[in-house]
Structure formats: structure tokens, C-alpha cells
Amino acid sequence: MKLRNAINSISANMAALDPTLLDSEVGSFAIDSREVEKGGMFFALSQPDYRNNGFNGDFDDATVHVVGAFEKGAAVCVVRTDRFDEHKAQLEPFRDRIVRVDDAIAAFQQLAHAAYVEWNGPVVAITGSAGKTTAKELTSHVLEASGRKVLRNIKNYNNGLGHPLTVLNLPKDSTYDVAVLEMGMSTPMNEIARLCKITPPDVAVELNVLPVHVEHLGSIENVAKAKAELVEGMKVGGTAVLNADDPRVAAMSSLSRGKVITYGIENVADVRAENIVFERFGETQFTLVANGEKAAVVFPLNGKHNILNALAAATVGISFGMTISEIAASLRTVAAPPQRGEILHFAAGFTAINDSYNSNPDALLSMVETLVDGAGLSRKIVVAGEMLELGENAGEIHKETGRKIAASGVNMLIGVRGLGKELVEGSIEGGLVESQFALDSETAGEILQGIITTGDVVLVKGSRGVRTEKVIEKLLERFELEDKAAAAS
CATH class of the missing domain: 3.40.1190.10 (Mur-like, catalytic domain)
Structure with a gap:
């Protein structure tokens, strides 16, 4: 996309820009100064941009990274007008390469729409x-x-x-x-x-x-x-x-x-x-x-x-x-995306289902059903992290899910972090005696290291914030995968 077209699409004034840049191609776009490429465009987002567009929380003011973006080779940077004025001493030497806008996120989204229209x-x-x-x-x-x-x-x-x-x-x-x-x-x-x-x-x-x-x-x-x-x-x-x-x-x-x-x-x-x-x-x-x-x-x-x-x-x-x-x-030829139902066979003779990317009650119970159906007479272990963003009834939802896990026929549950404790309480209420709580995923992985044995099948699943992939990492620290062990021999 030519810089002239990009600036027009975000309704910005190009009068102050270096005219020799206007017909150059912008090859990349970034909102993280660490990802700026030579000849690219950097959008310096700041707290008012996030707030105006519904993003909650505290965010860094990327205006302080504009000079660094130019040093990395950015052709132009897009900056809020009020932030340019506030940082004028640092930014003035680059004024003919800075596009000033009222809202940097809105401009970023307008530019994306222009790219879509161009593609059509x-x-x-x-x-x-x-x-x-x-x-x-x-x-x-x-x-x-x-x-x-x-x-x-x-x-x-x-x-x-x-x-x-x-x-x-x-x-x-x-x-x-x-x-x-x-x-x-x-x-x-x-x-x-x-x-x-x-x-x-x-x-x-x-x-x-x-x-x-x-x-x-x-x-x-x-x-x-x-x-x-x-x-x-x-x-x-x-x-x-x-x-x-x-x-x-x-x-x-x-x-x-x-x-x-x-x-x-x-x-x-x-x-x-x-x-x-x-x-x-x-x-x-x-x-x-x-x-x-x-x-x-x-x-x-x-x-x-x-x-x-x-x-x-x-x-x-x-x-x-x-x-x-x-x-x-x-x-027939698809593959599971990483951490979304990956099947890992370990040389020690046990299997792990790595479904650690995210979780909710329905998906967890669906994977528990898969575990029970597929593991046969093997010992079936569930490592389940707390499920986030379930609202004010989250505690009871976790308990009810724990009761359903107990009724499914699994042999052991390790609940991880926070409301994982309610999962365990529910499973014990449902009659699953072998249930325990781990404060975090690393601890759950260490528990699993000590109890897993030949023939076991373990399901690992949890909300993104719980990082239950660390349970799998703990297993990989101690045990080799089947194919790697075969290659070594």
C-alpha cells in the first residue's frame, strides 16, 4: 500500500509530511515497537486510545517508543495529536515523518478496512x-x-x-x-x-x-x-x-x-x-x-x-x-493445533492428551468423555485447571463439573489453581476419593511426575491463564516421548 493511500484512508493531514515519502510502499504495520520493520508504519497507541475503544486496564504509552521505531527503520509513525504535543521535544526532529491523528486505534482499524477494500x-x-x-x-x-x-x-x-x-x-x-x-x-x-x-x-x-x-x-x-x-x-x-x-x-x-x-x-x-x-x-x-x-x-x-x-x-x-x-x-488429513487435543505417547508407556490451551465446562466434560471412552481399563487421570470468566456462579459451576467428572468413571482428578479447589470438592462429593488440589500448574506437574506409570492415560486441560501446558512441560522434563526414544535407539 502506498503511503499516500494509507494516510488518505485514515483521514489524516499529509501536509506536514516529507513529500518524497508519499509514493513509497509501506511494507509492514506494527503496534509493537519491537516488531517494527524497515520501511514500515508504527502506530503508537496510548492509554486514551485503549480507553476510547473499550479496552480496560493499564497500558503503556507507546509514544515513548516512537524515536526507537525510527531508529529501527520505520518510514512513518502514527501518533495521537495530544501525545505529540506532550512529547514534542523528543518528536519534533521527526515531525515530517509523523502522522498525527485523534485516535490511533481508530486510525489503525480504518487502515485495515482500506486494505480489505483493496483486496476485495x-x-x-x-x-x-x-x-x-x-x-x-x-x-x-x-x-x-x-x-x-x-x-x-x-x-x-x-x-x-x-x-x-x-x-x-x-x-x-x-x-x-x-x-x-x-x-x-x-x-x-x-x-x-x-x-x-x-x-x-x-x-x-x-x-x-x-x-x-x-x-x-x-x-x-x-x-x-x-x-x-x-x-x-x-x-x-x-x-x-x-x-x-x-x-x-x-x-x-x-x-x-x-x-x-x-x-x-x-x-x-x-x-x-x-x-x-x-x-x-x-x-x-x-x-x-x-x-x-x-x-x-x-x-x-x-x-x-x-x-x-x-x-x-x-x-x-x-x-x-x-x-x-x-x-x-x-x-482425514487435519492435525490438532498445538495444545488442542494433541496426543503424546511417552516411552515409559503412558499417554497424555494435551488440551491445555483453554477450557470451559462443556469442553472439559467432552474431553473427559473422550478419555473414558478411549482409555479402556487403563488408569484415567484428569488434570483440570480452574475455568475463568464464568461469572458469579463460577464456584458452583466448578463443583457441579467436579461431580460430573466423578460420575464419568475417571480414576483421579488433580484440580489446579483457584477454583480448581471447587472442582476437587465437587468430585469428592461425587465419590471420587483420589482427588487433590494443586496451587499451580508447576505443582500439578510435579505431583503427576511422581504418580504416573505405565498404562496410564492423562488429560491436561485448563483456562489460558492457568498455563496448564506447564504440566506437560514437567512430564517432558522427566520422560521421553516414544518417537524420540525410538530415534535415539
Whole structure:
């Protein structure tokens, strides 16, 4: 994108800029001064920008890093006018390379929209309380199997800052055929609506509405309203892809301004999974049913929630004209994203399911069911971190989840951090005597190091803030993986 076009898109005055820069290409965009590249544009965000755009908390004033950004080779920096005036002594020598704006985040998002308009391709947007990243990866994989080149979010950058960063990559390679973008929330209400203004979705995928973010939004009904902003924000004539098994998602059909395609397992839906058979860890078989056709799928992920994610991806594929057989073939070759159902076989003869990226009650119980179904007579151990953002009823939700874990048939539970104690209390109430609490993930890993033995199967899962991946790290400190041990021999 030419600098002249970039400045025009954010309605900034270019009169004070060095005119020799205006026709240069801006090759990169950054909001972190450590990631500034030569010839790039740096947006210096400050506390008023965050506050004006709904971000809570204390943030650094990046204006102090503007000089450093220029030293790293930035072509121009975007700075709030009031912050420029406050730091004028330091910034005055660079005034002909500084774009002054009223709101740096708003300018950043406007520029991302301009990049989207310049590209002008179809957007698949995905939201839900859980499973966004897995569904994004599955959807991208399915569409790539049709020969399309897919842009997807950088990492899990899915909020009002990460989403624009991803979109600003579009002009670098105009050969992208479609963008598959997860949209999340880090601010109360209207954030997804703002993301839809940056990249209006052609296909809006709604995964689920769960009691996550309740502590910020007040109720699960408000969570549903926030997630529904995606369907409300899609293009007229677009396609809403809705989970028929979630009543709050199914109710969003009335908000669609275009076509609705449903998917599900339990309820009547346009795209369904039937004859689900759990074969082993890392393999689930089911029949994909849509448009009166059927195709057998051997799916490398486990858990009902992941089958629903696969159905969402399949439904998107259908909306792009793919056949059922093409979609089924693509689903056979997917791989679990890191920390999302990874199966680790250890040379000592035990298995770990690393599902440590995030957690909520439904997903935890789904993975516990997978553990029980697949482990047979083996000892089944669950290491479960507290689940965050469940609102004022979080304690009782944890206890009830613990009771359900006890009833599932697992042999041991280690609850980790905070409300993990309520998980343990609930499991003991449910009759699971071998339950204990660990203050943090490192301690849980040390406990596991001392008790795990040949034949055991352990599930590790927790909310992102609990960092339950450290449990896996503790296992890897002491035990070799099966394939590494074989290679060493």
C-alpha cells in the first residue's frame, strides 16, 4: 500500500509530511515497537486510545517508543495529536515523518478496512465462546483442499488489535482467494460489530454460546447478544452457518440477512455427523451427511466439540461449492493445533492428551468423555485447571463439573489453581476419593511426575491463564516421548 493511500484512508493531514515519502510502499504495520520493520508504519497507541475503544486496564504509552521505531527503520509513525504535543521535544526532529491523528486505534482499524477494500475478496468470520482457533484451522484446511489460497489470523489475533494486524497482511499478497478470520471479544459488547465493519463477512460462522466472559458481560444472554453481532454484521445476501445443537446460536437465524445453513449432531440440521465411533486417541470415525449425500470420515481429533468444529468447517466448504467427498477427504488429513487435543505417547508407556490451551465446562466434560471412552481399563487421570470468566456462579459451576467428572468413571482428578479447589470438592462429593488440589500448574506437574506409570492415560486441560501446558512441560522434563526414544535407539 502506498503511503499516500494509507494516510488518505485514515483521514489524516499529509501536509506536514516529507513529500518524497508519499509514493513509497509501506511494507509492514506494527503496534509493537519491537516488531517494527524497515520501511514500515508504527502506530503508537496510548492509554486514551485503549480507553476510547473499550479496552480496560493499564497500558503503556507507546509514544515513548516512537524515536526507537525510527531508529529501527520505520518510514512513518502514527501518533495521537495530544501525545505529540506532550512529547514534542523528543518528536519534533521527526515531525515530517509523523502522522498525527485523534485516535490511533481508530486510525489503525480504518487502515485495515482500506486494505480489505483493496483486496476485495470473500471473508469467512468465525466466533463462539470456545473452539474458534480449531474451527478456523479446520475451515482453512478444508478450503485449501479445494485449491484456494487462504489467509488466516496470525496466531489467535482475533480482537480489535490483532484482527487489523492480520488484515493488513492482505495487500502483501493479492493472490489470497479467501480470508478465514476468527473474531473474539476482549471488551464488553460491540467489539465483534466493529470487527465486522473492518471486514464484513460473506460467511458468518457461530460455534456456541457458553458461560464464558459472563463476569464481563453480566449474563449468558449478553454473551449471546455479543456473539450475535457477527450474524448482524455479515453482508446482505451472505451465509450464516449456525450450530443447531446450541439453542442460543440456532435462535440467531432470525438475524440473518441472507442464507442460513445449520449443522449439528443431536438436532435436525442441514449438515450432520452420524454413526460416530471413537476408535482410539487421535481417531474418530463418523458419517458426514448433507444434501442427501453421505461420506465416511476418519477424523484425527477426538471429542464431540471437535466433531462440531469439523461440521462447521464442512458447512463452510459446502457454501463454497465443495462436494461432500472432497470435504470428507480433507478432514482425514487435519492435525490438532498445538495444545488442542494433541496426543503424546511417552516411552515409559503412558499417554497424555494435551488440551491445555483453554477450557470451559462443556469442553472439559467432552474431553473427559473422550478419555473414558478411549482409555479402556487403563488408569484415567484428569488434570483440570480452574475455568475463568464464568461469572458469579463460577464456584458452583466448578463443583457441579467436579461431580460430573466423578460420575464419568475417571480414576483421579488433580484440580489446579483457584477454583480448581471447587472442582476437587465437587468430585469428592461425587465419590471420587483420589482427588487433590494443586496451587499451580508447576505443582500439578510435579505431583503427576511422581504418580504416573505405565498404562496410564492423562488429560491436561485448563483456562489460558492457568498455563496448564506447564504440566506437560514437567512430564517432558522427566520422560521421553516414544518417537524420540525410538530415534535415539
